[in-house]
Amino acid sequence: MNAFMKLIFTSDFFYSIFRVTTPLLFASMGAVLSDVAGVPNIALEGMMLIAAFAGMYFSYVFNSALMGLLFAVLFAVAAAAVMAFFTLYYKTNIILGGIAINSLASGGTIFFLYLVAHDKGTSVSLASKVLPNINIPLIGDIPILGPVISGHNVLTYVAVLAVLFTWYLLKKTPLGYHLRAVGEKKEAADSVGISVIKTQTIALLLSGLMCGFGGAFMSMGYVSWFSRDMISGRGWIALAAEAMGMQHPLGTAATSLLFGVADALSNAVATLGWPSDLVKTIPYCATLAGLAIFSIRAYRKNKNA
């Protein structure tokens, strides 16, 4: 237990919380933006995976991390556009559409990974780029706190901005009102002249944009390569975080942080010699437990009300 405590109360551990929460923040903001507009995007996982692959590959092709990021975002938004086209114009069930995109991403990335790297596991043979870490002047010098919040990957700071952006967009802008109105009651929104399909398309594209950043972080920040199914459930954890955050950007960010702690914990205790197969399940157990507790509380509240 002592060794455990020593492991937890270090700047390194708190630093790692922000690191592992970054992709969750992006994905959960993607979940908020789409769900608020009434188009639950369950393909966050797949869109992030596509972005992670595109980021790795195009940063290698152009020898530039920035180009990698650009294409990561582009591909994730394109995947979102495909999903929007089928679900909104062709009336595919949005859940099934999400399943299709996830399956496409999971197999498709391996397919292309094999074509470009002749490997079905990882892309380590390709010299792809990583996005830079940023040392914040002054703050970085503060003892204890400095090493925790400074020196992160640039996308970690973008993730924080993404939360603020989502909050501002939804609460303060006309587009945000349209998104929420469509999600609340689309017939009503339609009757006052808001185009439902257009608004929901925007919601899905924004959701894809968030996934683009999240995926880029995975292959160009969290690690410096692409590996098969490397998102490993983060898109689903983000959905759980969004449900528990009641679709509110800030609440969702808080629950994402909670799951980030669980994730960081599972990485940290892996060094203690606990059975690694079980330790790896900690983030998923935490999510399952969190979702269960949340559902039970919501159920009780409804029953009493």
Place this chain on the structure above:
Amino acid sequence: MSRERSFNMIRTAVSMLVAILVAFVIILIVSDQPVESIKIFLVMPFSSGSYLGNIVETAVPLIFSGLAMAVMFKANLFNLGGEGIFFIAGAVGSFVAIWPKFPSVLAPLAAIVVGALVGMVVMMVPGGLKAKYGANEMVTSLMMNNILLGVGLYLLNNLLRDPGMASLVSYKYRKKALLANIVPGTRIHAGFLIAVLCAVLVYLFMYKSKWGYEIRMTGNNAKFASYSGINVAKVILIVHMVAGAIAGAGGIIECIGLHKRFEWTALPGYGFDGAMIAMLAGNNPLGVIGAAFFVSYLRIGADLVNRSSDIPTEMIAILQSIIILLISAERFLHKYRQRWIEKGEKK
């Protein structure tokens, strides 16, 4: 048969055709010898008894996962936990196939029963949370998949692992616990018969029993079902138990049918396949058999192409997503649908 139903069949066929055309396009772009590869993809799976055998043996787990998903979809539940159930039922069932000394027929049967029970019990977690508290079954079941993978690997590493083997595999199954081969010269095993039997049973359950009726009613409109006196929570639980048992049985049957040891070290990937197969079959349990054969045929075709021309078999995933998107697209071909149905009325 109603005009509407036959239209749906046409649309399914068109979706399958589009998927195969996309496969052609992929092969044309990637392959050095496209014409040869397309020929291999389409024709070679039928060219020898052993390839035909491969199609049948690959179809077996697909039938099970397709059935599990069809039952879920019929109740309008989107649980993707079949994947994890396959894995954990295979792992736990392996204990029964390795150690207890059951007499001949009982040995595989005991393993299958244990696998089915494991699936049933595990599926109760997302099922119970959904039925009682309305927790989103898709997210909980996907979390369960990752947890079950961890637990299964823990069992494999610590209890099942054969230290005499270099790779991570379990001890050998007892000879008596293996499912018998039913077609000499291939690897087709008795599990295929069980799969077909299972499909018939699920069909009878869904269309000829009271519970099956309640499940279909709930799937059509849960609120209406609830108002007409159906206990929806109970239905959700039953659906999860049935689907869990089917997937669990499928998992252990795949292990003792095709392998000599438990050798999965990652999720086998049948969960998502099951979703597509159920959709191809229009959630009809008997249709699942045919759909599983179609997917299995694509698989073997892609596998053969892979051997001769370096196109990864994951091409299949791309085809699968196209099939899912097109089949579930209500407005795909909808212009023709109206005309087709009207033409039927006039006769």
